[in-house]
Amino acid sequence: MKYMEIEGLVERDLGYRRIQCTGRGSYVISLPKEWVLNLGLEKGSQIAFRVLEDSSLLLTPRSILEGRRKAEERSLRRYCLVVSAKDDPKSICRKIISLYVISAELIRVRFREGYSSKFRLPIKNLVKNMLLGSEIIEETPEGMTIQILINHPVFPVEKAIRRMAILALSADRDSIIALKDMDEELIESVIDSCSDVNRLNLYVLRQLKYYLERNLYKELGFKTPKEFLGYRIVANNIKSIADNAVNIARNVKNLKRLIEGQVLFLKEVLDEEVYSQILEFNNFAHQLFEDSMKALFKRNYNLADSIISKIEGSIGIENDLTGLISSKRLDPNISSIMRLILDNSRRIMEYSRDIAEVTLNRSIEEVVIPEAR
Template sequence: MVNNEEMRKIQFTGKSSYIVSLPKQWIIEMGLKQGDQVAVVRQGISALQIVPLKHHNKPAGAEDATIEIKQDDEGSVIIRKLISLYLLGFSIMNVKPKLGRLKPSQRNAVKDAVKGMLMGTEIIADSTEGITIQVLINLFELSVDGALKRMLIIAKSMQNDALLALVEANYDLAREVINSDDEVDRFSFYIIRQLKIAIQNEHLLKEMGIESPHHCLGYRLIVKNIERVGDHATAIAKDLLEFKKPIRKSILEPIQEMNSFSLSVLDEACLSLFKRDFSQAERTVEKT
């Protein structure tokens, strides 16, 4: 038991009520007295949070937020604002015009963001007066490790396809690689959102399989590095489309060797993470 834990017995009273006594010292510190109300908030699957009503805020991930759009706001501005709200953990996001109505281009930007960038979101109301977006996926539907594995698969596939496009001078495949970059970003945003929500609550953190808050920083760095794999693949594909010339075989062979080596090291590094295998992590580092 940790230092700030106290054990309490569950008692049964009446016909259907279970009660648990609260620590006296906590009651004094909170300035509570008999008859005061407290909010009981479910945190994940196995934990309850008790908050005095005067200190009660909505639980993480349950708030809603509104952004006001000006008539001259470009789609990119709106998308950045939406991504910010999504990463902050808001579950309902409202987009409303500051004056007048939303322009078709602005509404399309919101729809593109929902479809291509914000995982687990749906538009639940849509008109010229405003758009409401709701996050429907819950914290436990797709774990951080699960999302990380899927993100890794996509990023590796992009890198292999980028090299294949380079070898074959396949411009259609190069364009497909570029289009896949948004999918990597979707998983990146999703994982960062989950980490931001979970880091605020120790019980949620543990139920998500993360042992301590400082591990969230490690996950954030891992996500960033996997995201860079996708970015490099995209850069290769864009360069191919720009040059529009076949690459000499003498140049291709060492590039292919480096690609195979780097992806094998990435595989081993991620496997050591998922297995929590320190020895394998050390062996992977030594290979580089």
């Protein structure tokens, strides 16, 4: 019997065994008797089967698998954060966010010497507004306990990313409409949508890390672990769209205050020609982004390739719009917002290209047959 040292463990070579075929077309192979007896297995014991990337088969008794998971939960998913009076509330919140992202299930915040007044409200707002599926389940003068209740299969990563994209594009569109209508409620809704996108982004990060650490890429529909990075890029790009939309909305809000405070006097807020053409360019950018997301989820190489071609052919349109803005005698405040909207639309197209390239990389081997060696 041969022995090999692998990752600090002794792996034994048990030789070859023949596959038997039953009368009903099932295939059967016997387990090594010594292995069964050593593990205390008997008739009816359950064994988990897992196909590895090289097509080899890994067999693990259920008792070992569940014991491993329980040990992992005890050692990795429960954390205690000790807070002292000299700590910065923002820094403590960032630590809680990081624990959330690395799949913490229970976070105990303990206030040293009972000092807690400046920390409680920021932590409560963080849990409420940023940490999807989290609740404060216990609160005492000495501390707070945060539990993450959401289960990964209930809200899969693809669904979360789709929701992020819808919210981000909606926020971007609303920020442009807000410039025309000067609608305060619409401006605030853009900011709220950005908060929702940020919340979902943290959740997507948490999910991706959870599945990556456990090598469960196939459960997400991935063909290789490399695809985790692609989805991280996608989520980050969507978050950037929402952040840029908030930047536009805040500029519009400041403009509205200048007009209402009679600090700025405008005969007309918008030049209709400039606004309509920028809105059309923005619509084009949105369509490219939606198509890039469709190509990503469907692993459509040809659609992703066509998106990149369209983006490369649109450079002239942006240059024409820049020239149009410069040719008009617009108020500098209006002109700067118009340029900001134009720049944001261009960024959306760049994000579309990034996502299309992710699709090309993850699906190239489905359209090009590898050469046999």
